[in-house]
Amino acid sequence: MYVFIFSTVVIGFASAGVVMLLFRLWGRKAPKYVIPLVAAIAMFGYMIWDEYTWFDRYEARLPQTISVIQTFTDENIFAPWTLVSAPTNRFTAIDREKLVSNPQNPDEKRVMTLLLRKGGETLALTHLVDCAQGRRGYITPDTSLDSNGFPTAMNEWFDMDADDPLRAAVCS
Numbered sequence: 001m002y003v004f005i006f007s008t009v010v011i012g013f014a015s016a017g018v019v020m021l022l023f024r025l026w027g028r029k030a031p032k033y034v035i036p037l038v039a040a041i042a043m044f045g046y047m048i049w050d051e052y053t054w055f056d057r058y059e060a061r062l063p064q065t066i067s068v069i070q071t072f073t074d075e076n077i078f079a080p081w082t083l084v085s086a087p088t089n090r091f092t093a094i095d096r097e098k099l100v101s102n103p104q105n106p107d108e109k110r111v112m113t114l115l116l117r118k119g120g121e122t123l124a125l126t127h128l129v130d131c132a133q134g135r136r137g138y139i140t141p142d143t144s145l146d147s148n149g150f151p152t153a154m155n156e157w158f159d160m161d162a163d164d165p166l167r168a169a170v171c172s
Contacts, residue, residue, distance in 0.1 A: 012042055051118075136160055
């Protein structure tokens with residue numbers, strides 16, 4: 001967050017400096033409104049560019065073992081351009097390296113999911129997915145595990161639709 005604020009301010013000062021330099025090279029004095037207007041437009045443009053390219057830049061830096069399975073967009077009335085085309089500002093990914101099938105029941109798979117949000121903390125969750133019954137459960141520190149690292153009993157299951165992205169990624 002601090003890098004974003006710092007970058008935005010630097011863009012504003014740099015663009016204002018370029019305009020001041022151009023006016024000086026032309027031998028004219030810049031009107032009072034031009035420099036703040038150019039700085040504001042440059043900062044605004046940078047903020048929009050950062051918002052719309054965040055997901056692509058972040059996804060490109062992910063390791064090969066991480067696969068994005070679902071993206072989310074949010075519309076914001078205070079950013080009217082998002083009502084036309086909302087940017088991706090959060091996504092769910094799985095770590096294929098940590099996808100493990102239960103040796104005693106191959107339909108059960110343990111997978112780590114990552115929930116990432118622009119400007120927020122990354123949340124890592126471990127799921128137990130039952131592909132045969134189409135359900136999933138969370139493995140928490142309180143869950144008792146067998147010798148293979150799979151739960152001996154799940155307290156709470158959540159049904160998954162046939163087109164659920166987690167189910168499609170893990171059970172295929």
